[in-house]
Every structure is written in C-alpha cells, then in structure tokens.
Amino acid sequence: MNKIYSKANILYIPVLLILALYVVYPFFDGIRIAFTNWNGFSQKFKYIGLANFARLLTDDSVRVAFVNTLIYGFGSTLLQQILGLFCALLLTGPYRGRTVVRTVIYLPVLFSAFVMGAMWYYVVQYNGALNDIVTLLGHAKVFWLSQHTVTVSLFVLINTFQYMGVSMVIYIAGIKAIPVTYLEAATVEGAGAWRRFGQIILPLLFPALLTSITINLIGGFKLFDLIMALTAGGPGYTTHSLATLIYATYFGGQQAGFSAAIGLLLFLTILFFTIVFNRIVRGQEVEFT
Amino acid sequence: MKRFLGFLAVVMLSTLVVATLSAQSKTLTFSVNWLPNDEISKTFQGMAAAYSSQNPGVKFEFSALGSQYEAIMKTKMAANDLPDVFTTHGWSVIRYSEYLTPLNEQPWFSKINPAIKPVITNKSGQVFVLPMDTEVACVVFNNDVLDKAKVDPFKIKTWDDFMAACEAVKKIGKIPVHIGGNPKDDWTVGNFYDWVAPSFLITNDKDNSREALVDGSFDWQKWGPVASLLVAFRDKGYLNPDYTQGTWEDVGKQMASGDVAFGFFGSYLIGEAKKYNPKGHYGFMPVPAASSSDSPTVITGERAAVGVWKDSQNKAETLKFLAFLARPENVNKVATVNANPTGLVGAGYQSKLGDLTPYYEKVAGVRGFPYFDRAYLPSGMWDSMCKTGTGLLANSMTLDQAVAKMKSDYLGLRNQ
Numbered sequence: 001m002n003k004i005y006s007k008a009n010i011l012y013i014p015v016l017l018i019l020a021l022y023v024v025y026p027f028f029d030g031i032r033i034a035f036t037n038w039n040g041f042s043q044k045f046k047y048i049g050l051a052n053f054a055r056l057l058t059d060d061s062v063r064v065a066f067v068n069t070l071i072y073g074f075g076s077t078l079l080q081q082i083l084g085l086f087c088a089l090l091l092t093g094p095y096r097g098r099t100v101v102r103t104v105i106y107l108p109v110l111f112s113a114f115v116m117g118a119m120w121y122y123v124v125q126y127n128g129a130l131n132d133i134v135t136l137l138g139h140a141k142v143f144w145l146s147q148h149t150v151t152v153s154l155f156v157l158i159n160t161f162q163y164m165g166v167s168m169v170i171y172i173a174g175i176k177a178i179p180v181t182y183l184e185a186a187t188v189e190g191a192g193a194w195r196r197f198g199q200i201i202l203p204l205l206f207p208a209l210l211t212s213i214t215i216n217l218i219g220g221f222k223l224f225d226l227i228m229a230l231t232a233g234g235p236g237y238t239t240h241s242l243a244t245l246i247y248a249t250y251f252g253g254q255q256a257g258f259s260a261a262i263g264l265l266l267f268l269t270i271l272f273f274t275i276v277f278n279r280i281v282r283g284q285e286v287e288f289t
Numbered sequence: 290m291k292r293f294l295g296f297l298a299v300v301m302l303s304t305l306v307v308a309t310l311s312a313q314s315k316t317l318t319f320s321v322n323w324l325p326n327d328e329i330s331k332t333f334q335g336m337a338a339a340y341s342s343q344n345p346g347v348k349f350e351f352s353a354l355g356s357q358y359e360a361i362m363k364t365k366m367a368a369n370d371l372p373d374v375f376t377t378h379g380w381s382v383i384r385y386s387e388y389l390t391p392l393n394e395q396p397w398f399s400k401i402n403p404a405i406k407p408v409i410t411n412k413s414g415q416v417f418v419l420p421m422d423t424e425v426a427c428v429v430f431n432n433d434v435l436d437k438a439k440v441d442p443f444k445i446k447t448w449d450d451f452m453a454a455c456e457a458v459k460k461i462g463k464i465p466v467h468i469g470g471n472p473k474d475d476w477t478v479g480n481f482y483d484w485v486a487p488s489f490l491i492t493n494d495k496d497n498s499r500e501a502l503v504d505g506s507f508d509w510q511k512w513g514p515v516a517s518l519l520v521a522f523r524d525k526g527y528l529n530p531d532y533t534q535g536t537w538e539d540v541g542k543q544m545a546s547g548d549v550a551f552g553f554f555g556s557y558l559i560g561e562a563k564k565y566n567p568k569g570h571y572g573f574m575p576v577p578a579a580s581s582s583d584s585p586t587v588i589t590g591e592r593a594a595v596g597v598w599k600d601s602q603n604k605a606e607t608l609k610f611l612a613f614l615a616r617p618e619n620v621n622k623v624a625t626v627n628a629n630p631t632g633l634v635g636a637g638y639q640s641k642l643g644d645l646t647p648y649y650e651k652v653a654g655v656r657g658f659p660y661f662d663r664a665y666l667p668s669g670m671w672d673s674m675c676k677t678g679t680g681l682l683a684n685s686m687t688l689d690q691a692v693a694k695m696k697s698d699y700l701g702l703r704n705q
Contacts, residue, residue, distance in 0.1 A: 037704060039669065041384070043369065044387075126534035143533055146685070233472065234472020236683065251359065252675075254363075254669030255701065255702070
C-alpha cells in the first residue's frame with residue numbers, strides 16, 4: 001500500500017512545476033523588478049534601491065487607489081454577506097421553486113466581470129438607460145461615471161450583485177450542516193426565530209462565514225475587469241483600484257518598476273486582512289456537544 | 290520492439306518531410322496598430338496578399354491589434370519576441386529603435402520626404418522605418434457649420450480668436466469642440482494637449498521652453514495655462530455636453546452629422562466623418578497661437594510607418610517586402626487612405642487628397658513642429674497628459690494636482 005501511495009506522489013510534480021513557473025517565479029521576479037527603474041519593454045534598466053517603495057507613500061494616485069481598494073473589498077464583502085445570508089436563510093426552507101430562485105441568484109457569478117461591466121455601462125453611461133429615466137422625470141442628465149462617490153458606490157453594488165450568489169451557496173451548505181435537532185430543541189424551549197438565528201445558526205455558521213468573507217474580500221480587493229469595462233480607472237485616477245493602477249502604471253505609464261511595487265502593496269494588503277479576519281472569526285467558532 | 294522501431298521510423302520520416310516543406314516556405318509576421326475593419330488595416334493586408342502572390346512560398350500572419358497594440362508590443366519587446374514587420378505609430382525613434390533594423394542603406398532611403406525625415410531620425414542619423422505617409426496635423430472643422438456661424442477659419446490666429454469663433458458656433462446651437470473625453474478613450478484628451486501645448490511652450494521663437502523641456506529644467510508652473518485652456522472651454526460651454534463620456538466614435542459621428550464645428554485631431558478624423566457622411570464638407574486649419582506675437586503652426590509626424598525587427602529570422606525577405614511597400618503605387622495607396630501627403634517623394638509619388646488639396650496648399654508654408662509629447666516629454670508621459678486631462682474635465686483633479694502629477698511623472702520618467 002505504501003508503494004502505491006509513494007507512486008501517487010509523483011502525480012504532484014506537474015502541478016508543482018506549473019505553480020513554480022507561473023506563480024512562484026513571477027512573484028519573486030516581480031519583487032526584483034520593484035527595485036528597478038525598468039520601463040517594461042527595454043532590455044536596459046538600473047537598480048534604484050527603495051525609490052519605488054518610497055514613492056508609494058507620496059504618490060496621490062496610489063493613495064486614491066488604495067482607499068478605493070479598501071472600499072471595493074470591505075463594501076462588497078459586507079453587502080455580499082448580508083444579502084447572501086438573507087437569501088440562504090430564505091432558500092433553505094422546503095418550498096417549490098427554490099432551486100430555480102437559487103439558480104437565478106447564482107447566474108451572474110457565471111458571467112465574466114468584464115461582460116457584466118459592459119452590460120452595466122449601457123445603463124449608467126451619460127446617454128444610457130438610467131439617464132433616460134432621469135430625463136423622463138424632468139431632471140438633467142447625471143454624469144454617473146464621473147463623480148467619485150457615485151461611481152465607487154456603483155462598483156460596490158454591481159460587484160455585490162454579481163457575486164452574492166457565491167456567499168449564498170456557501171451559507172446554504174453551512175445551514176444544511178446544522179443538525180436539525182438543535183433547532184427543534186430550541187423551538188421546544190420557546191426560542192423565537194431571531195434567538196434561534198442569533199444563538200444557534202449564526203455561531204455554527206462561523207466556518208462558512210470565514211470561507212465566504214475570505215473569498216469575497218480577496219475578490220473585492222482584486223477588482224479589475226469591472227473597473228476597466230466601466231471607467232478604466234478614470235476620470236483621472238479617481239476610480240482606480242490597486243489592480244487597475246498596476247495595469248495603467250505598467251502599460252500606460254511605462255513604469256514597470258513602480259507598477260511592481262504597487263503589486264507588492266496589493267499582495268501585502270490582501271495577506272494582512274485575510275490573516276486578521278481568519279484570527280477574528282476563528283476565535284468566534286463554537287461547537288455544540 | 291519491432292513495433293516501437295517502426296513507430297520511431299514513421300515519426301522521423303514525417304518530421305523530415307515537414308521540415309523540408311517548411312524550409313521551402315516562409316511565414317512573415319506583420320502587425321499594425323489599427324483595428325481590423327479600419328481601411329488602413331485592409332490596405333496593408335491587401336499589400337501583404339499581393340506580395341505573397343508575387344512571391345510564392347512567402348506567407349503572412351497579419352494582425353491588426355487596435356487599442357491593445359501598444360500593450361501587446363510592450364510585452365513582446367520585454368520578451369524580445371516581436372513581429373518581423375510592424376508599424377510604429379509615431380514612436381520609431383523614442384520607443385522602438387532599440388528593436389528595429391536601421392534602414393539607411395535601403396534603396397528608397399534617399400526618397401524620404403524631407404518634412405518627415407527629422408522626426409524619424411535619431412541622434413546618430415539612423416532611420417528605422419519606411420514612412421508611407423507624412424502626417425500634417427491641424428485643427429479639423431466642418432465647413433458647413435462654420436459657414437452657418439459665419440466663421441472664416443483662416444482668420445483665426447490666436448486662442449482668443451478661436452474662442453470668439455466658438456462663441457459664434459455656440460450661438461447657432463452647435464457644439465464648438467468635440468473633445469471626446471471618455472476615460473476609456475482618454476487619448477482624445479491627450480490629443481488636445483498635444484495640439485495646444487506647443488502654442489504655449491514651443492512655437493514662439495522669442496519665448497519658449499524647447500531646451501528646458503529636454504534638459505529637465507522646465508518650470509512646470511508653465512503647464513498651468515495649457516491645462517487651463519481645456520477647463521476654460523468646458524466652463525464656457527464650448528465642449529460636447531457629455532464631455533466626460535464622449536467616445537472617439539461620437540467625435541466622428543457628430544462631425545459628420547454637422548453638430549460639431551472643430552476637432553483636435555489629424556485628417557484621419559475627416560476619414561472617420563466621411564464614413565458616416567461622405568458628402569459632408571470638411572477641412573483643417575493651422576493650430577492657433579497663444580499670443581499675437583506668435584503665428585499659427587501645424588504638427589508633423591509619423592502616421593503609417595513600417596519597421597523591421599532587428600532579430601527577425603526572415604530579415605532578407607522582410608527587407609524585400611519593405612522595398613515592395615516603398616513602390617509608388619503602394620505608398621500612394623496608404624497615403625490616400627490616411628488623407629496625408631506621401632512619406633516618400635519623387636517621380637510617381639502622389640497621394641489623392643481630393644477636396645483636401647486646397648487645405649494642404651494653404652498650410653504648405655506654415656511652420657511645422659513635431660508632436661509635443663514625442664519630442665519634448667519622456668516616453669510614458671502621453672498617459673499622464675491623458676489622465677490629468679480627464680481628471681480636470683471631471684473636476685476630480687484641481688489644476689495644482691494636475692500640474693504636480695505631470696511634474697512628478699516627468700521627473701520619474703526622465704530617470705529611466
């Protein structure tokens with residue numbers, strides 16, 4: 001038996017090679033590039049020490065993109081957990097049509113984020129459907145995609161709408177794993193719906209909560225396609241996330257070294273908040289015996 | 290064992306056959322920076338097909354990469370894996386020369402139009418592209434709109450005159466200037482600055498920042514008036530109403546439909562407008578000066594220029610193809626499609642400029658300057674102009690922030 005298992009270990013090698021080539025090597029090479037003034041296409045460059053990292057602290061576009069990234073991440077995640085859990089609670093009951101409703105809610109997840117952005121562009125652009133309604137109501141057209149607060153909020157809402165199905169599915173699985181006897185016992189003891197939710201369902205959902213928050217937070221922090229489809233990070237640098245700023249700085253600004261430094265900032269941001277949330281939520285997990 | 294040897298023999302034989310056949314045919318990769326459906330792309334593709342038919346065994350892998358061209362080419366340069374032949378969209382010296390074959394020894398070299406030669410020659414006197422046309426970029430206008438507004442474009446000498454003309458256009462209910470303005474099409478705003486900046490910083494022989502911009506001593510507070518002009522146009526209501534959402538397509542359509550008077554684009558805008566309204570009357574005028582002590586000017590530069598990758602495996606064949614492109618009938622075709630004078634001059638070289646001929650004659654004696662960002666800013670600052678421009682238009686950046694960003698990018702990119 002040990003021989004079979006040891007032979008099976010060979011099957012890891014192709015995956016490890018692919019990971020090494022397309023994940024590990026680019027990651028460390030990216031760190032190296034962050035110490036250079038490489039423009040992204042020339043064969044010539046110089047090592048410039050920590051200059052790119054120092055610039056992270058002073059560049060306005062990085063500051064704006066960093067704040068936007070936190071909004072996209074936390075804003076989307078919060079709404080996705082609330083709406084995802086709400087849908088999951090509604091759709092775990094035994095009634096006809098729940099599978100269809102679950103499917104409809106999950107369907108946007110299957111769309112490419114760029115396609116979702118392209119569809120919404122025709123709604124929110126200056127000559128789009130939303131402004132048609134606004135003018136019908138007798139008001140002047142609104143620049144929905146040119147005002148920072150409005151546009152950033154739109155991104156959070158569209159991202160929430162697209163991926164709340166992921167949270168819903170995770171919570172449905174978590175709710176189904178809760179032994180029915182706990183809830184029956186609580187009902188017999190006189191606990192109402194809110195008490196059953198707050199004191200039985202929610203504590204037992206913490207593992208699902210952790211998974212859902214982690215997935216949605218990473219997705220929100222890495223928001224790229226939706227922004228590129230709607231505003232390409234503009235006007236100016238107003239709606240950039242760190243991910244889109246990396247792209248714009250590398251290809252548009254021809255500053256690959258600085259772009260790599262921004263990439264490292266994004267990686268550390270995601271790592272930091274993922275670890276923090278893991279610690280917080282794991283500490284709240286309960287087990288009923 | 291016998292089966293294995295038999296299989297090995299078949300594989301080796303097949304490989305030999307394929308290799309022999311491949312050696313007899315060549316495939317050249319040819320990339321251009323326009324969209325597949327653009328007339329210019331189809332023209333180049335047609336020329337590649339014509340070359341193949343005249344040279345059996347030579348095939349082309351043609352790609353028209355459109356808006357992703359620059360990003361893709363930068364990636365290819367980083368990997369040192371470029372197409373055999375590609376267009377350089379104005380950047381043959383500053384960006385691509387490291388990867389291009391010098392072409393000074395080519396038979397057509399002596400025929401290069403003197404008007405474009407300075408902008409495609411590096412400090413060592415090397416030329417890296419075959420210029421198929423010579424761009425003479427001015428301010429494009431719709432003649433019918435200006436006639437209705439009773440504006441004579443050739444009486445406009447300064448930005449004050451231009452604003453008075455815009456006021457006249459606005460009074461008849463038309464849009465004076467279509468800036469485009471969409472952040473996804475922000476090159477339309479960058480273009481505005483490329484047109485306007487020289488009048489404030491370059492063209493005045495008595496008061497200019499030509500050397501300061503090149504040697505790094507430029508005072509970036511002088512960018513303020515350049516950036517402010519766009520804001521002034523916006524505040525006076527001279528721009529398209531959707532000035533933060535308008536696309537390049539909108540510029541062409543509204544120029545064609547007679548809703549817009551002026552566009553800060555090359556004559557390719559006229560080509561674009563004619564797609565929607567071939568019967569429209571369009572023209573162009575020199576770019577106004579910033580003061581009455583200066584005179585209007587035009588912008589000259591590369592438009593359709595083709596280079597050869599220095600590490601191409603098919604160098605000889607590619608240079609032969611370039612010589613084919615340099616034939617008068619091919620140069621004339623490309624220049625006509627772009628509504629520009631030819632990039633080579635001499636017997637047989639003449640593009641059909643049609644109803645634009647009088648305008649080219651009118652600007653023939655006007656001083657020409659190279660594209661501002663290509664000649665006076667470090668490579669990469671085109672993006673800074675585009676972003677700060679859209680930021681100012683949408684009020685998401687103040688003037689001070691825009692100037693600071695331009696300065697910071699200028700200093701950072703100069704050190705690359």
